[in-house]
Amino acid sequence: MIENELKLLANKIRRHAIKMTSIGGSSHVGSILSIADILAVLYGAVLNFKPNQPDWPDRDRFILSKGHAGAGVYAALAESGFFSVDILKTHYQNGSNLSGHVSHKGIPGVEFSTGSLGHGLPVTAGMALAAKIDKKNHHFFVLMSDGECNEGSNWEAIMFASHHRLNNLTAIIDRNMLQSIHSTEETLELEPFAEKWKSFGWDVIEVDGHHCKNLFDELTKDRISNNKPLCIIANTTKGKGVSFMENKVLWHYRSPKGDEFDNAIKELE
Protein backbone atom coordinates (compact mmCIF):
# COMPACT_ATOMS: atom_id res chain seq x y z
CA MET A 1 0.00 0.00 0.00
CA ILE A 2 1.42 3.31 -0.98
CA GLU A 3 -0.22 5.89 1.21
CA ASN A 4 0.48 8.81 -1.06
CA GLU A 5 -1.11 7.08 -4.01
CA LEU A 6 -4.24 6.46 -2.01
CA LYS A 7 -4.37 10.08 -0.92
CA LEU A 8 -4.02 11.06 -4.55
CA LEU A 9 -6.86 8.73 -5.55
CA ALA A 10 -9.05 10.14 -2.76
CA ASN A 11 -8.32 13.61 -4.05
CA LYS A 12 -9.29 12.61 -7.59
CA ILE A 13 -12.56 11.17 -6.30
CA ARG A 14 -13.23 14.44 -4.46
CA ARG A 15 -12.53 16.51 -7.55
CA HIS A 16 -14.77 14.30 -9.65
CA ALA A 17 -17.47 14.64 -7.00
CA ILE A 18 -17.32 18.43 -7.10
CA LYS A 19 -17.46 18.43 -10.89
CA MET A 20 -20.19 15.82 -11.19
CA THR A 21 -22.48 17.42 -8.65
CA SER A 22 -21.84 20.82 -10.16
CA ILE A 23 -22.41 19.90 -13.81
CA GLY A 24 -25.58 17.93 -13.16
CA GLY A 25 -26.77 20.08 -10.27
CA SER A 26 -27.10 17.07 -7.99
CA SER A 27 -27.13 16.93 -4.20
CA HIS A 28 -25.07 15.00 -1.65
CA VAL A 29 -21.60 16.35 -2.38
CA GLY A 30 -20.87 16.47 1.36
CA SER A 31 -21.74 12.78 1.69
CA ILE A 32 -19.36 11.86 -1.11
CA LEU A 33 -16.47 13.90 0.28
CA SER A 34 -17.06 12.15 3.58
CA ILE A 35 -16.29 8.71 2.09
CA ALA A 36 -13.67 9.61 -0.52
CA ASP A 37 -10.77 8.24 1.54
CA ILE A 38 -12.64 5.03 2.35
CA LEU A 39 -13.41 4.50 -1.35
CA ALA A 40 -9.80 5.25 -2.29
CA VAL A 41 -8.44 2.69 0.17
CA LEU A 42 -10.98 0.07 -0.89
CA TYR A 43 -10.55 0.48 -4.65
CA GLY A 44 -6.89 1.44 -4.51
CA ALA A 45 -5.57 -1.24 -2.19
CA VAL A 46 -8.07 -3.56 -0.52
CA LEU A 47 -10.59 -4.96 -3.01
CA ASN A 48 -9.54 -7.80 -5.25
CA PHE A 49 -11.09 -7.21 -8.70
CA LYS A 50 -10.44 -7.28 -12.44
CA PRO A 51 -11.73 -4.15 -14.18
CA ASN A 52 -11.82 -5.94 -17.54
CA GLN A 53 -13.85 -8.77 -16.04
CA PRO A 54 -16.32 -7.11 -13.65
CA ASP A 55 -18.18 -10.37 -12.98
CA TRP A 56 -15.06 -12.36 -12.13
CA PRO A 57 -16.53 -14.84 -9.61
CA ASP A 58 -13.70 -14.61 -7.08
CA ARG A 59 -13.71 -10.82 -6.83
CA ASP A 60 -14.37 -9.12 -3.51
CA ARG A 61 -17.79 -7.49 -3.39
CA PHE A 62 -18.36 -3.88 -2.43
CA ILE A 63 -21.82 -2.43 -1.95
CA LEU A 64 -22.57 1.19 -1.28
CA SER A 65 -25.59 1.25 0.95
CA LYS A 66 -25.69 5.04 1.20
CA GLY A 67 -26.63 5.17 -2.47
CA HIS A 68 -26.88 8.96 -2.48
CA ALA A 69 -23.07 9.06 -2.53
CA GLY A 70 -23.07 7.03 -5.73
CA ALA A 71 -21.05 9.62 -7.63
CA GLY A 72 -18.11 8.68 -5.41
CA VAL A 73 -18.36 5.04 -6.48
CA TYR A 74 -18.73 5.97 -10.14
CA ALA A 75 -15.56 8.07 -9.80
CA ALA A 76 -13.67 5.29 -8.00
CA LEU A 77 -14.72 2.76 -10.67
CA ALA A 78 -13.68 5.05 -13.50
CA GLU A 79 -10.33 5.73 -11.85
CA SER A 80 -9.90 1.97 -11.36
CA GLY A 81 -10.37 1.28 -15.07
CA PHE A 82 -13.90 -0.10 -15.19
CA PHE A 83 -14.96 2.55 -17.68
CA SER A 84 -13.76 5.82 -19.13
CA VAL A 85 -13.44 8.82 -16.85
CA ASP A 86 -15.21 10.82 -19.58
CA ILE A 87 -18.47 9.06 -18.79
CA LEU A 88 -18.51 10.77 -15.39
CA LYS A 89 -19.49 13.99 -17.17
CA THR A 90 -22.88 12.47 -17.93
CA HIS A 91 -23.76 12.08 -14.25
CA TYR A 92 -27.30 13.22 -13.46
CA GLN A 93 -27.89 14.26 -17.09
CA ASN A 94 -30.82 13.25 -19.25
CA GLY A 95 -30.21 9.89 -20.89
CA SER A 96 -27.30 8.90 -18.64
CA ASN A 97 -26.93 5.64 -16.71
CA LEU A 98 -25.24 7.45 -13.84
CA SER A 99 -28.21 8.28 -11.65
CA GLY A 100 -28.05 10.34 -8.48
CA HIS A 101 -28.36 7.18 -6.41
CA VAL A 102 -26.05 4.38 -7.41
CA SER A 103 -27.41 2.02 -10.08
CA HIS A 104 -25.81 -1.09 -11.55
CA LYS A 105 -27.54 -1.01 -14.92
CA GLY A 106 -25.13 -0.29 -17.72
CA ILE A 107 -22.29 0.46 -15.32
CA PRO A 108 -19.59 -2.19 -15.00
CA GLY A 109 -18.35 -2.67 -11.45
CA VAL A 110 -21.45 -1.60 -9.54
CA GLU A 111 -22.52 -4.71 -7.66
CA PHE A 112 -25.88 -3.49 -6.44
CA SER A 113 -28.20 -0.53 -6.78
CA THR A 114 -29.27 1.36 -3.70
CA GLY A 115 -30.89 4.65 -2.85
CA SER A 116 -33.45 3.76 -0.27
CA LEU A 117 -31.54 3.35 2.98
CA GLY A 118 -31.31 0.15 4.96
CA HIS A 119 -31.01 -2.20 1.99
CA GLY A 120 -27.26 -2.59 1.53
CA LEU A 121 -26.35 -4.48 4.67
CA PRO A 122 -29.15 -7.07 4.47
CA VAL A 123 -28.37 -7.79 0.82
CA THR A 124 -24.63 -8.02 1.49
CA ALA A 125 -25.36 -10.41 4.36
CA GLY A 126 -27.27 -12.62 1.90
CA MET A 127 -24.34 -12.52 -0.52
CA ALA A 128 -21.92 -13.38 2.27
CA LEU A 129 -24.14 -16.28 3.32
CA ALA A 130 -24.06 -17.63 -0.25
CA ALA A 131 -20.25 -17.56 -0.18
CA LYS A 132 -20.29 -19.42 3.14
CA ILE A 133 -22.59 -22.07 1.69
CA ASP A 134 -20.29 -22.45 -1.32
CA LYS A 135 -17.11 -22.24 0.79
CA LYS A 136 -15.76 -19.32 -1.22
CA ASN A 137 -13.05 -17.07 0.16
CA HIS A 138 -13.76 -13.64 -1.27
CA HIS A 139 -14.82 -10.87 1.08
CA PHE A 140 -17.92 -8.67 1.28
CA PHE A 141 -17.77 -4.99 2.17
CA VAL A 142 -20.72 -2.69 2.64
CA LEU A 143 -20.41 1.04 3.25
CA MET A 144 -23.24 2.56 5.24
CA SER A 145 -24.06 5.96 6.63
CA ASP A 146 -24.51 6.50 10.34
CA GLY A 147 -27.93 8.10 9.88
CA GLU A 148 -28.93 5.04 7.90
CA CYS A 149 -28.71 3.02 11.09
CA ASN A 150 -32.09 4.51 12.01
CA GLU A 151 -33.53 1.96 9.59
CA GLY A 152 -34.78 -1.12 11.40
CA SER A 153 -33.94 -3.40 8.47
CA ASN A 154 -30.25 -2.95 9.31
CA TRP A 155 -30.75 -4.33 12.78
CA GLU A 156 -32.49 -7.37 11.36
CA ALA A 157 -29.38 -7.97 9.25
CA ILE A 158 -27.00 -7.18 12.10
CA MET A 159 -28.63 -9.97 14.11
CA PHE A 160 -28.63 -12.28 11.11
CA ALA A 161 -24.96 -11.75 10.26
CA SER A 162 -23.69 -12.50 13.76
CA HIS A 163 -26.06 -15.44 14.17
CA HIS A 164 -24.65 -17.01 11.02
CA ARG A 165 -21.05 -16.09 11.92
CA LEU A 166 -20.52 -14.16 8.72
CA ASN A 167 -16.87 -13.32 9.28
CA ASN A 168 -16.54 -12.71 5.54
CA LEU A 169 -18.60 -9.54 5.96
CA THR A 170 -17.33 -6.08 6.87
CA ALA A 171 -19.68 -3.16 7.42
CA ILE A 172 -18.01 0.24 7.28
CA ILE A 173 -19.95 3.09 8.84
CA ASP A 174 -19.37 6.60 7.57
CA ARG A 175 -19.69 8.17 11.03
CA ASN A 176 -19.88 11.83 10.09
CA MET A 177 -22.47 12.55 12.79
CA LEU A 178 -24.80 14.41 10.43
CA GLN A 179 -27.98 13.32 8.78
CA SER A 180 -30.65 14.97 6.69
CA ILE A 181 -31.72 17.79 8.98
CA HIS A 182 -29.70 17.70 12.21
CA SER A 183 -26.94 15.67 13.84
CA THR A 184 -27.43 11.96 14.34
CA GLU A 185 -27.53 12.43 18.09
CA GLU A 186 -30.19 15.15 17.92
CA THR A 187 -32.27 13.11 15.50
CA LEU A 188 -32.27 9.61 16.94
CA GLU A 189 -29.41 9.00 19.31
CA LEU A 190 -27.04 6.33 18.02
CA GLU A 191 -24.56 6.41 20.90
CA PRO A 192 -23.26 4.28 22.47
CA PHE A 193 -22.93 3.20 18.88
CA ALA A 194 -19.97 0.80 19.03
CA GLU A 195 -21.47 -0.90 22.08
CA LYS A 196 -24.71 -1.44 20.20
CA TRP A 197 -22.94 -3.33 17.40
CA LYS A 198 -20.83 -5.24 19.94
CA SER A 199 -23.87 -6.30 21.89
CA PHE A 200 -25.32 -7.66 18.65
CA GLY A 201 -22.32 -9.98 18.32
CA TRP A 202 -20.07 -8.01 15.97
CA ASP A 203 -16.42 -7.12 16.27
CA VAL A 204 -16.14 -3.35 16.28
CA ILE A 205 -13.16 -1.19 15.40
CA GLU A 206 -13.10 2.60 15.41
CA VAL A 207 -10.79 4.35 13.00
CA ASP A 208 -10.13 7.77 11.54
CA GLY A 209 -12.06 7.54 8.28
CA HIS A 210 -9.72 9.94 6.54
CA HIS A 211 -6.47 8.23 7.55
CA CYS A 212 -5.65 6.00 4.60
CA LYS A 213 -2.99 3.91 6.33
CA ASN A 214 -5.12 3.19 9.39
CA LEU A 215 -8.10 2.39 7.19
CA PHE A 216 -5.97 0.04 5.11
CA ASP A 217 -4.61 -1.71 8.19
CA GLU A 218 -8.04 -2.31 9.68
CA LEU A 219 -9.60 -3.37 6.39
CA THR A 220 -6.91 -5.94 5.68
CA LYS A 221 -6.34 -7.46 9.13
CA ASP A 222 -7.02 -11.18 9.14
CA ARG A 223 -9.98 -11.74 11.42
CA ILE A 224 -11.34 -14.82 9.73
CA SER A 225 -10.54 -17.01 12.73
CA ASN A 226 -12.83 -15.25 15.16
CA ASN A 227 -16.19 -16.08 13.56
CA LYS A 228 -17.71 -12.63 13.85
CA PRO A 229 -18.68 -10.05 11.24
CA LEU A 230 -16.73 -6.83 11.51
CA CYS A 231 -18.05 -3.31 11.90
CA ILE A 232 -15.59 -0.51 11.23
CA ILE A 233 -16.83 2.78 12.55
CA ALA A 234 -14.95 5.26 10.40
CA ASN A 235 -15.04 8.65 12.06
CA THR A 236 -15.37 11.14 9.26
CA THR A 237 -16.18 14.75 8.50
CA LYS A 238 -19.04 15.43 6.16
CA GLY A 239 -17.73 17.60 3.31
CA LYS A 240 -14.13 16.68 4.13
CA GLY A 241 -11.52 18.47 2.03
CA VAL A 242 -13.49 21.58 1.17
CA SER A 243 -13.38 23.94 4.15
CA PHE A 244 -16.71 25.66 3.59
CA MET A 245 -18.51 22.35 3.13
CA GLU A 246 -17.17 20.63 6.22
CA ASN A 247 -19.75 19.73 8.84
CA LYS A 248 -22.51 21.64 7.04
CA VAL A 249 -25.83 19.89 6.44
CA LEU A 250 -26.44 22.42 3.66
CA TRP A 251 -24.04 20.44 1.45
CA HIS A 252 -26.24 17.41 1.71
CA TYR A 253 -28.44 19.31 -0.72
CA ARG A 254 -26.61 22.15 -2.44
CA SER A 255 -24.54 21.68 -5.56
CA PRO A 256 -21.42 23.84 -5.97
CA LYS A 257 -21.79 26.61 -8.57
CA GLY A 258 -19.73 29.63 -9.65
CA ASP A 259 -17.28 30.78 -6.97
CA GLU A 260 -18.20 27.87 -4.75
CA PHE A 261 -17.17 25.48 -7.48
CA ASP A 262 -13.93 27.34 -8.23
CA ASN A 263 -12.99 27.59 -4.57
CA ALA A 264 -13.76 23.94 -3.91
CA ILE A 265 -11.60 22.81 -6.84
CA LYS A 266 -8.82 25.20 -5.72
CA GLU A 267 -8.81 23.70 -2.24
CA LEU A 268 -8.47 20.25 -3.73
CA GLU A 269 -5.51 21.11 -5.97
Added chain:
Amino acid sequence: MRDSFIQSLISIAKKDKDLVLLTADLGFVIFDEFESMFPGQYFNVGVAEQNLTSIASGLALEGKKVFTYSLGNFPTLRCLEQIRNDACYHNLNVNIVASGGGFSYGQLGMSHHATEDISIMRALPNVTVVVPSNPWEAEQATQELYKSEGVGYLRLDKTNGVQKNLDSIFKIGKSISIQNGDDVCFIVCGGIINEVINSAKSLKEAGVSSEIISMHTIKPLDEKILAKVSKKYKLVVSVEEGNVLGGLGSAISEFCMESGHIPQKFMKIGLKDTYSSIVGDQAYLRSKYQMDANYITEAILRKLSI
Protein backbone atom coordinates in the same frame (compact mmCIF):
# COMPACT_ATOMS: atom_id res chain seq x y z
CA MET B 1 -51.69 -26.53 -1.75
CA ARG B 2 -49.00 -25.76 0.77
CA ASP B 3 -47.99 -29.41 1.02
CA SER B 4 -47.81 -29.69 -2.77
CA PHE B 5 -45.56 -26.66 -2.83
CA ILE B 6 -43.22 -28.16 -0.23
CA GLN B 7 -43.09 -31.55 -1.90
CA SER B 8 -42.40 -29.86 -5.21
CA LEU B 9 -39.59 -27.90 -3.62
CA ILE B 10 -38.10 -31.07 -2.14
CA SER B 11 -38.04 -32.67 -5.56
CA ILE B 12 -36.20 -29.62 -6.95
CA ALA B 13 -33.72 -29.51 -4.08
CA LYS B 14 -32.83 -33.16 -4.69
CA LYS B 15 -31.45 -32.10 -8.06
CA ASP B 16 -30.23 -28.60 -7.36
CA LYS B 17 -27.98 -27.72 -4.46
CA ASP B 18 -28.36 -24.03 -5.32
CA LEU B 19 -32.00 -24.01 -4.29
CA VAL B 20 -32.41 -22.17 -0.99
CA LEU B 21 -35.58 -21.91 1.08
CA LEU B 22 -35.96 -19.05 3.53
CA THR B 23 -38.77 -18.60 5.99
CA ALA B 24 -39.50 -15.64 8.24
CA ASP B 25 -40.27 -17.85 11.22
CA LEU B 26 -43.49 -19.30 9.89
CA GLY B 27 -44.25 -22.84 8.77
CA PHE B 28 -44.12 -24.78 12.06
CA VAL B 29 -43.37 -28.47 11.33
CA ILE B 30 -44.05 -28.18 7.60
CA PHE B 31 -40.42 -27.58 6.69
CA ASP B 32 -38.99 -30.30 8.95
CA GLU B 33 -38.55 -32.75 6.10
CA PHE B 34 -36.92 -30.17 3.84
CA GLU B 35 -34.60 -29.02 6.60
CA SER B 36 -33.50 -32.52 7.54
CA MET B 37 -32.86 -33.46 3.92
CA PHE B 38 -31.14 -30.20 2.91
CA PRO B 39 -29.82 -28.55 6.07
CA GLY B 40 -27.55 -26.10 4.25
CA GLN B 41 -30.35 -24.98 1.97
CA TYR B 42 -32.88 -23.93 4.59
CA PHE B 43 -32.69 -20.85 6.78
CA ASN B 44 -35.16 -19.33 9.20
CA VAL B 45 -34.25 -15.64 9.14
CA GLY B 46 -36.45 -14.86 12.12
CA VAL B 47 -39.46 -12.59 12.28
CA ALA B 48 -37.87 -10.19 9.84
CA GLU B 49 -39.52 -9.94 6.45
CA GLN B 50 -37.40 -7.08 5.16
CA ASN B 51 -34.35 -9.17 5.89
CA LEU B 52 -36.06 -12.23 4.40
CA THR B 53 -36.30 -10.49 1.05
CA SER B 54 -32.93 -8.76 1.08
CA ILE B 55 -31.09 -11.89 2.21
CA ALA B 56 -32.88 -13.75 -0.58
CA SER B 57 -31.76 -11.08 -3.05
CA GLY B 58 -28.17 -11.30 -1.84
CA LEU B 59 -28.22 -15.08 -2.19
CA ALA B 60 -29.72 -14.80 -5.66
CA LEU B 61 -27.09 -12.26 -6.71
CA GLU B 62 -24.54 -14.94 -5.92
CA GLY B 63 -26.31 -17.55 -8.04
CA LYS B 64 -28.76 -19.16 -5.63
CA LYS B 65 -32.36 -19.84 -6.58
CA VAL B 66 -34.35 -18.69 -3.64
CA PHE B 67 -37.85 -19.22 -2.32
CA THR B 68 -39.06 -17.02 0.52
CA TYR B 69 -42.01 -18.14 2.57
CA SER B 70 -44.38 -16.56 5.03
CA LEU B 71 -48.09 -16.04 5.62
CA GLY B 72 -50.65 -13.61 4.29
CA ASN B 73 -49.25 -10.15 3.64
CA PHE B 74 -45.98 -10.66 5.50
CA PRO B 75 -43.76 -11.76 2.60
CA THR B 76 -45.22 -9.12 0.26
CA LEU B 77 -46.58 -5.92 1.76
CA ARG B 78 -44.36 -5.93 4.83
CA CYS B 79 -41.26 -5.87 2.63
CA LEU B 80 -42.62 -4.39 -0.58
CA GLU B 81 -39.72 -2.01 -1.14
CA GLN B 82 -37.19 -4.81 -0.69
CA ILE B 83 -39.10 -6.78 -3.32
CA ARG B 84 -39.15 -3.78 -5.65
CA ASN B 85 -35.63 -2.41 -5.25
CA ASP B 86 -33.60 -5.48 -4.35
CA ALA B 87 -35.28 -8.40 -6.10
CA CYS B 88 -37.21 -6.86 -9.01
CA TYR B 89 -34.87 -4.09 -10.15
CA HIS B 90 -32.02 -6.60 -10.22
CA ASN B 91 -34.33 -9.17 -11.87
CA LEU B 92 -33.26 -11.88 -9.44
CA ASN B 93 -34.38 -15.46 -9.17
CA VAL B 94 -36.36 -14.90 -6.00
CA ASN B 95 -39.75 -16.55 -5.63
CA ILE B 96 -42.02 -15.22 -2.93
CA VAL B 97 -44.51 -17.67 -1.51
CA ALA B 98 -47.44 -16.54 0.61
CA SER B 99 -49.56 -19.10 2.31
CA GLY B 100 -53.08 -17.99 3.15
CA GLY B 101 -54.39 -16.05 0.17
CA GLY B 102 -57.62 -14.08 0.52
CA PHE B 103 -59.65 -15.03 3.58
CA SER B 104 -57.76 -18.30 4.20
CA TYR B 105 -57.06 -17.11 7.72
CA GLY B 106 -60.43 -15.44 8.09
CA GLN B 107 -60.87 -15.68 11.85
CA LEU B 108 -57.41 -14.26 12.53
CA GLY B 109 -58.57 -10.83 11.52
CA MET B 110 -57.83 -8.09 9.02
CA SER B 111 -54.03 -8.23 9.48
CA HIS B 112 -54.11 -11.78 8.13
CA HIS B 113 -56.41 -11.20 5.18
CA ALA B 114 -54.32 -11.12 2.02
CA THR B 115 -56.72 -9.17 -0.13
CA GLU B 116 -54.62 -6.60 -1.99
CA ASP B 117 -51.55 -8.72 -2.69
CA ILE B 118 -52.49 -9.67 -6.26
CA SER B 119 -53.14 -6.05 -7.23
CA ILE B 120 -49.95 -4.80 -5.64
CA MET B 121 -47.63 -7.55 -6.82
CA ARG B 122 -48.80 -7.37 -10.41
CA ALA B 123 -47.95 -3.68 -10.48
CA LEU B 124 -44.24 -4.47 -10.04
CA PRO B 125 -42.14 -4.94 -13.19
CA ASN B 126 -40.22 -8.24 -13.51
CA VAL B 127 -42.71 -10.20 -11.41
CA THR B 128 -44.66 -13.26 -12.46
CA VAL B 129 -47.83 -13.59 -10.40
CA VAL B 130 -49.32 -17.05 -9.97
CA VAL B 131 -52.44 -17.90 -8.00
CA PRO B 132 -53.08 -21.64 -8.30
CA SER B 133 -56.54 -23.01 -7.80
CA ASN B 134 -55.60 -26.52 -6.70
CA PRO B 135 -52.67 -28.55 -5.34
CA TRP B 136 -51.61 -29.77 -8.77
CA GLU B 137 -51.35 -26.22 -10.07
CA ALA B 138 -49.42 -25.24 -6.94
CA GLU B 139 -46.94 -28.06 -7.48
CA GLN B 140 -46.54 -27.24 -11.17
CA ALA B 141 -46.24 -23.52 -10.51
CA THR B 142 -43.43 -24.14 -8.03
CA GLN B 143 -41.50 -26.04 -10.69
CA GLU B 144 -42.15 -23.42 -13.36
CA LEU B 145 -41.30 -20.45 -11.17
CA TYR B 146 -38.08 -22.16 -10.15
CA LYS B 147 -37.13 -22.45 -13.80
CA SER B 148 -38.21 -18.97 -14.86
CA GLU B 149 -36.11 -15.84 -14.77
CA GLY B 150 -36.97 -12.97 -12.48
CA VAL B 151 -39.14 -12.67 -9.43
CA GLY B 152 -42.13 -14.89 -8.86
CA TYR B 153 -45.08 -14.50 -6.56
CA LEU B 154 -46.92 -17.67 -5.62
CA ARG B 155 -50.10 -17.16 -3.63
CA LEU B 156 -51.32 -20.30 -1.94
CA ASP B 157 -54.83 -20.82 -0.69
CA LYS B 158 -56.03 -22.82 2.27
CA THR B 159 -58.88 -24.23 0.22
CA ASN B 160 -58.07 -26.60 -2.57
CA GLY B 161 -60.02 -26.28 -5.75
CA VAL B 162 -60.99 -29.47 -7.52
CA GLN B 163 -58.59 -30.53 -10.24
CA LYS B 164 -60.92 -31.65 -12.99
CA ASN B 165 -58.93 -32.24 -16.14
CA LEU B 166 -56.02 -34.31 -14.99
CA ASP B 167 -54.33 -34.47 -18.39
CA SER B 168 -53.81 -30.72 -18.76
CA ILE B 169 -50.40 -29.15 -19.11
CA PHE B 170 -49.32 -26.35 -16.81
CA LYS B 171 -47.48 -23.42 -18.34
CA ILE B 172 -46.92 -19.97 -16.87
CA GLY B 173 -49.24 -17.55 -18.66
CA LYS B 174 -51.39 -20.29 -20.17
CA SER B 175 -54.80 -20.72 -18.57
CA ILE B 176 -56.58 -24.04 -18.12
CA SER B 177 -60.19 -24.61 -19.05
CA ILE B 178 -61.75 -27.03 -16.61
CA GLN B 179 -65.29 -27.05 -17.96
CA ASN B 180 -66.88 -26.10 -21.28
CA GLY B 181 -70.08 -24.11 -21.74
CA ASP B 182 -72.02 -21.82 -24.05
CA ASP B 183 -73.41 -18.80 -22.21
CA VAL B 184 -71.13 -17.60 -19.45
CA CYS B 185 -67.37 -17.77 -19.06
CA PHE B 186 -65.83 -17.70 -15.61
CA ILE B 187 -62.22 -16.62 -15.35
CA VAL B 188 -60.98 -17.56 -11.92
CA CYS B 189 -57.86 -17.66 -9.79
CA GLY B 190 -57.34 -19.43 -6.49
CA GLY B 191 -59.27 -21.92 -4.41
CA ILE B 192 -62.41 -19.84 -4.78
CA ILE B 193 -62.86 -21.83 -8.00
CA ASN B 194 -64.88 -24.24 -5.86
CA GLU B 195 -67.53 -21.54 -5.39
CA VAL B 196 -67.57 -21.11 -9.16
CA ILE B 197 -67.92 -24.82 -9.79
CA ASN B 198 -70.91 -24.89 -7.43
CA SER B 199 -72.37 -21.77 -8.99
CA ALA B 200 -72.00 -23.31 -12.45
CA LYS B 201 -74.04 -26.32 -11.28
CA SER B 202 -76.86 -24.04 -10.09
CA LEU B 203 -76.69 -22.01 -13.28
CA LYS B 204 -77.03 -25.18 -15.31
CA GLU B 205 -80.23 -25.98 -13.46
CA ALA B 206 -81.45 -22.54 -14.45
CA GLY B 207 -80.58 -23.28 -18.09
CA VAL B 208 -77.31 -21.34 -18.23
CA SER B 209 -74.22 -23.24 -19.28
CA SER B 210 -70.79 -21.97 -18.37
CA GLU B 211 -67.15 -22.47 -19.12
CA ILE B 212 -64.71 -22.26 -16.21
CA ILE B 213 -61.15 -21.16 -16.83
CA SER B 214 -58.44 -21.30 -14.21
CA MET B 215 -56.40 -18.17 -14.90
CA HIS B 216 -53.65 -19.31 -12.55
CA THR B 217 -51.20 -16.76 -13.93
CA ILE B 218 -52.32 -13.19 -13.42
CA LYS B 219 -49.12 -11.84 -14.91
CA PRO B 220 -48.38 -12.48 -17.70
CA LEU B 221 -52.05 -12.81 -18.53
CA ASP B 222 -53.30 -15.35 -21.08
CA GLU B 223 -54.46 -12.75 -23.58
CA LYS B 224 -55.11 -15.28 -26.33
CA ILE B 225 -57.85 -16.98 -24.37
CA LEU B 226 -59.34 -13.62 -23.36
CA ALA B 227 -59.55 -12.57 -26.99
CA LYS B 228 -61.36 -15.81 -27.74
CA VAL B 229 -63.85 -15.89 -24.87
CA SER B 230 -64.72 -12.21 -25.10
CA LYS B 231 -66.27 -12.93 -28.51
CA LYS B 232 -67.87 -16.24 -27.69
CA TYR B 233 -69.83 -15.56 -24.50
CA LYS B 234 -72.74 -13.34 -23.51
CA LEU B 235 -71.09 -12.72 -20.17
CA VAL B 236 -67.53 -12.95 -18.88
CA VAL B 237 -67.13 -13.09 -15.10
CA SER B 238 -63.87 -12.72 -13.21
CA VAL B 239 -63.70 -14.29 -9.77
CA GLU B 240 -60.92 -13.70 -7.26
CA GLU B 241 -60.61 -13.66 -3.50
CA GLY B 242 -59.17 -10.21 -3.18
CA ASN B 243 -59.86 -6.57 -3.87
CA VAL B 244 -61.50 -6.05 -7.26
CA LEU B 245 -59.32 -2.96 -7.72
CA GLY B 246 -56.18 -3.93 -9.57
CA GLY B 247 -56.50 -7.68 -9.42
CA LEU B 248 -57.50 -10.37 -11.92
CA GLY B 249 -60.70 -8.60 -12.98
CA SER B 250 -58.83 -5.36 -13.52
CA ALA B 251 -56.15 -7.12 -15.54
CA ILE B 252 -58.83 -8.65 -17.78
CA SER B 253 -60.63 -5.30 -18.15
CA GLU B 254 -57.40 -3.55 -19.07
CA PHE B 255 -56.62 -6.07 -21.77
CA CYS B 256 -60.14 -6.09 -23.20
CA MET B 257 -60.50 -2.32 -23.30
CA GLU B 258 -57.11 -1.74 -24.84
CA SER B 259 -57.24 -4.54 -27.40
CA GLY B 260 -60.86 -4.00 -28.40
CA HIS B 261 -61.82 -7.56 -27.46
CA ILE B 262 -64.75 -6.35 -25.43
CA PRO B 263 -67.26 -8.90 -24.15
CA GLN B 264 -70.98 -8.16 -24.42
CA LYS B 265 -71.20 -8.14 -20.65
CA PHE B 266 -68.54 -8.30 -17.98
CA MET B 267 -68.69 -8.65 -14.20
CA LYS B 268 -66.07 -8.70 -11.49
CA ILE B 269 -66.59 -10.85 -8.41
CA GLY B 270 -64.27 -10.11 -5.50
CA LEU B 271 -63.84 -7.99 -2.43
CA LYS B 272 -65.37 -4.59 -3.11
CA ASP B 273 -62.59 -2.28 -1.98
CA THR B 274 -63.02 -2.86 1.73
CA TYR B 275 -61.49 -4.55 4.78
CA SER B 276 -63.25 -7.11 6.89
CA SER B 277 -63.55 -6.68 10.63
CA ILE B 278 -66.10 -9.44 10.91
CA VAL B 279 -64.95 -12.75 12.40
CA GLY B 280 -65.52 -15.73 10.19
CA ASP B 281 -63.93 -18.68 8.45
CA GLN B 282 -63.12 -18.52 4.76
CA ALA B 283 -66.51 -19.84 3.64
CA TYR B 284 -68.35 -17.45 5.94
CA LEU B 285 -66.41 -14.42 4.78
CA ARG B 286 -66.82 -15.35 1.13
CA SER B 287 -70.54 -15.37 1.71
CA LYS B 288 -70.49 -12.18 3.78
CA TYR B 289 -68.53 -10.32 1.13
CA GLN B 290 -70.48 -11.60 -1.88
CA MET B 291 -68.07 -14.07 -3.36
CA ASP B 292 -69.79 -17.38 -2.60
CA ALA B 293 -71.59 -19.68 -5.04
CA ASN B 294 -75.08 -18.42 -4.14
CA TYR B 295 -74.22 -14.79 -4.61
CA ILE B 296 -72.36 -15.48 -7.85
CA THR B 297 -75.32 -17.42 -9.25
CA GLU B 298 -77.83 -14.72 -8.34
CA ALA B 299 -75.63 -11.95 -9.65
CA ILE B 300 -75.19 -13.72 -12.98
CA LEU B 301 -78.89 -14.43 -13.39
CA ARG B 302 -79.60 -10.76 -12.67
CA LYS B 303 -76.97 -9.65 -15.14
CA LEU B 304 -78.42 -11.91 -17.80
CA SER B 305 -81.92 -10.70 -16.84
CA ILE B 306 -83.08 -14.23 -16.28
